[in-house]
Amino acid sequence: MRGLVAGALAFAVFFLVQAGGFHWVKISRRALTLVGLWVAGLPVYVWLYVWLPEDRAVWPVALAAPSDSITVLSGGLLYFFLFMGYAQFFYMAESSVGVRTMIELASEPERGLTLEELTQRYRYDWMLDRRLRRMIHAGYLIEEDGWYRTTHRGRLTAAVMAWCKQLLRLGPGG
Amino acid sequence: MLKGLVLAFAGFAVFLLLHVLLFRLRVPARRFMVMVRLVFALGVLLTILHRLTPPDLGFLPPVYTLAGWAIDLLNGLLVYGFLFIGYCMFYFLVDRGFSGRMMIEIESSPQRRLRPAEIAARYSLAMVLRRRLNEMLEIGRITEVNGRYQNTAKGRSAAAMFANVKRFLQLGEGG
Numbered sequence: 586m587r588g589l590v591a592g593a594l595a596f597a598v599f600f601l602v603q604a605g606g607f608h609w610v611k612i613s614r615r616a617l618t619l620v621g622l623w624v625a626g627l628p629v630y631v632w633l634y635v636w637l638p639e640d641r642a643v644w645p646v647a648l649a650a651p652s653d654s655i656t657v658l659s660g661g662l663l664y665f666f667l668f669m670g671y672a673q674f675f676y677m678a679e680s681s682v683g684v685r686t687m688i689e690l691a692s693e694p695e696r697g698l699t700l701e702e703l704t705q706r707y708r709y710d711w712m713l714d715r716r717l718r719r720m721i722h723a724g725y726l727i728e729e730d731g732w733y734r735t736t737h738r739g740r741l742t743a744a745v746m747a748w749c750k751q752l753l754r755l756g757p758g759g
Numbered sequence: 760m761l762k763g764l765v766l767a768f769a770g771f772a773v774f775l776l777l778h779v780l781l782f783r784l785r786v787p788a789r790r791f792m793v794m795v796r797l798v799f800a801l802g803v804l805l806t807i808l809h810r811l812t813p814p815d816l817g818f819l820p821p822v823y824t825l826a827g828w829a830i831d832l833l834n835g836l837l838v839y840g841f842l843f844i845g846y847c848m849f850y851f852l853v854d855r856g857f858s859g860r861m862m863i864e865i866e867s868s869p870q871r872r873l874r875p876a877e878i879a880a881r882y883s884l885a886m887v888l889r890r891r892l893n894e895m896l897e898i899g900r901i902t903e904v905n906g907r908y909q910n911t912a913k914g915r916s917a918a919a920m921f922a923n924v925k926r927f928l929q930l931g932e933g934g
Contacts, residue, residue: 586830589837607928615930640830648833650826655760659834666841673848678924679933682857683891687900687918688925690910697909700888709884713875716858725862734872735865743862749853753782755790757860 586644587637587652588660595630595660596667599623619675623668630664682712761823762816763809763835770805771842774798789897794850798843805839806832857887 603622612618634657640649650656677684689706690698698706717733720726725739735743750756777797787793809832814824852859864881865873873881892908895901900914910918925933 589830589834604928607930611929644830645827647827647829650760650830653823655764655823655826659760659764659838662838662841666838666845669848670841670844673844675928678921678928679930681933682887683895684917684921685933686888686891687895687910687914688922690901690908691915691918691922694910694915697904697907699906699908700885700892703888703892703908704884707884707888709879710875712857712884713861713879716861717875720858720862725858726865729872731874732872733865733874733878735862739862740866743859743866746853746856746859747863747866752779753853754786755782755854757863 586640586648586650587634588650588656588658589663590660591630591634591637592660592663593667594633595626595664596671598629599626599664599668600671602626615675615679619672626664630661634660760826760831760834761819762812762814763831763833764838765816765819766805766809766812767835767839767842770801770839771846774801774843775846777801790854791847794847802836802839805835809835855890 599622603619606612606618606622607615639652685707686703689703717726717728720739721728724736725742726733727736774797778794781787781793781797782790810828814828814831815821860882861878864878865871868877892901892903895914896903899911900917901908901910903909925931
């Protein structure tokens, strides 16, 4: 339990700092900030692990484990996985078109909206531009005189994605 | 606690294999629901296997078999569950990723380069929205009557929750 409790507490600290930070400061480089805060939380995990008592001192036998490398690893994995799960939720809130659609529909609870009315509420050029800029920044695309082409990294990623889509028969998607 | 971890990774590997096989053999109508059911069924099997097998699984070093059974199982199930959540992130990126689709469109164009207007022509906003609306209809977040879409109670609470998160974290309108 020592590792799991330390991992969960370290994530709670990360979560509070992240939520507070994003609430009080307008952050533009969100991904970098999220990852930076998570990395900064690793020493917190180690400190919490060292600070917590041995399992046998507080937990029943069935829930007690020796403080070995597997226990440290398990807590670290929990801290990592909780972050990954939260990142998924964060990006759903931040970028998901589906979430945005539900919020738009919530503004017209009585009449609802047609597909045409919904499309008028979006700025598609802004949506595209935002994603293109992100991909350039992440090294997937290059922009030359208004044309966008993939970098080596982008080509590889596109190939892997296309292969996975084909393997799972997901269709063109997007 | 090594037994739980070994079973978790093995269980997830079996999930991946069955998931690919199922999707290859017959495209399920509700893909994600099939994935959730499969991972849940294997999770139950993993729990049973954990209780029936010896602490060393017949090959683990004795030094890593000293943990209590409950913590070992809990740890294994957590890792198994989170591996699935992590995989979902990848799956949705492949299936629904807007950016991934744009890269594939650029790569498959004759000159392997596109202008934003050409990307928009190949994948219009109406196409993007129609796909999301169909998915939300399937999972019961919205309804459609005479071409008008409305949130269900489930959709309303999800919309309110995400709107609050967006506001609290200053994420902008997004989408």
